[in-house]
Amino acid sequence: MTQTAIPFHFFRGGTSRGPYFRREDLPEDRETLARVLVSVLGSGQALNIDGIGGGAAVTTKVAMLSLSETTDCDIDYFFAQVSVEDGKVDFKPTCGNILSGVGPAAVEMGLIAPQGDVTRVRIRSVNTGAKVEAVLRTPGGQVEYAGEAAIDGVPGTAAPIYLNFMDVVGSATGALLPTGNLRDVIDGIEVTCMDVAMPVVVARAADFGLTGCETAEELDANSGFYARMEPIRLEAGRRMGMGDVSGSVTPKFALLAPPQRGGTVTARYFMPWKCHPTMAVTGAQCLASCVLTPGTVAEGLFTPPQGVPALVLIEHPGGAIDVTVDYETGKDGFTLKSAGLLRTARLLARGEVFVPATVWKGL
Known part of the structure; x- marks a missing residue:
């Protein structure tokens, strides 16, 4: 086989967009993982023509989901920012817009069961340790995407997703004011x-x-x-x-x-x-x-x-x-x-995305 198939869901999350994966479907070590994500998005060329990126930083983002390792959260959300043109991946930050799609993606992937007409998903950001509760509509056990909520930067309306962020102070540095100064x-x-x-x-x-x-x-x-x-x-x-x-x-x-x-x-x-x-x-x-x-x-x-x-x-x-x-x-x-x-999200596609076997031979 000359290519490796990886299952994925493709979401617009807030005003960003990218592939959402189950963490277990990707390589464990960061070096190989970075190569795979660069190939998936087509980083290294302005149009991302050889991948599914969109030629902008808001469309070369990746979410990787798994059952949480902590008892007070349901889902662990690992984020990667893939550069558009220089073939680099940054695992340090997180992304709140892409996080908007984590609740729906977790349900779509079968990682969490719907809880009735409204589902609450407790999410831990692997990158920063922040904890977020996402509240989404799931009537009849299905994620609802159509609705009346509008957010600037996205055309039309969609079902609202409410995000409540906690434990976000000092997410990267451990302090509200890392230099110790207000100015x-x-x-x-x-x-x-x-x-x-x-x-x-x-x-x-x-x-x-x-x-x-x-x-x-x-x-x-x-x-x-x-x-x-x-x-x-x-x-x-x-x-x-x-x-x-x-x-x-x-x-x-x-x-x-x-x-x-x-x-x-x-x-x-x-x-x-x-x-x-x-x-x-x-x-x-x-x-x-x-x-x-x-x-x-x-x-x-x-x-x-x-x-x-x-x-x-x-x-x-x-x-x-x-x-x-x-x-x-x-x-x-x-x-x-x-x-x-308040954010919105929409499932755009799902299936398999392919990377050359020379990049990764798979699990």
Whole structure:
């Protein structure tokens, strides 16, 4: 046999897309696994023409599922970010949009049984240790995909999937503020380095001579911005205790500006070498936490949300995303209890995807 067949489900999860696998159907060792995923997605060419990637960072993502190794969760979710063009795989971060499809995928794969009209799936992120409860509709024991929920960045409507994130503070670094400071100055730019669901370096758009309302395409064409941003991100990663991050997609980078369309704040989120066309779910949690923490670079850009839980509406290039944050502020500063978001997902295809036997001969 010249090719190896691997069973898979292909989902849109939130505003991202990619293959979902059972972990047991893939090689155990990371080096071989990375080669397989590069081949599956077609990384190494801008259009991913020899794989099922979509030629963008939001369409070269992978979810690998298994029964959880912990007693307080049902499913372990292992994420991989495959690069579009350079044949690399990053196993460090997680992805909240792809996580939107984990509950439905777990049911479709037979890893968890439907619980009635509504199924709750307790998910552990293998990459970060975060725990998330996904609530999805399963009338008649089948995942329901049609519905009335709309999310910016996805056409039409679909069945809602509610995600409740817990234990996400210090997901990668072990601390809300990994540098120990509410603000740091790097190369003359004030930044807040925060780790909630995803480590993010947050700055004000105006400090880069930007409005913060630029389109993703305009920002990606601005080579001067990236040339200024990347050294700051690298130094921030070092200060956050993450070591040399030059080859890693974390920490991410984000710009904040005053709201323009009635939201809480305007944001542009970088992955980190391209601007996200909408907003990452994990990034939204971190930015919402930054907004709610007194003394960060977000202070003064907006009117603070009232009440707890607080609804933080983040404007992004494709519309807006809302995060409901349950938190406390006191002598110990900002304490996040949980962050909730509404997402949607849809099963697009299922079957077998093939990789050359020279890449992997199979189990």
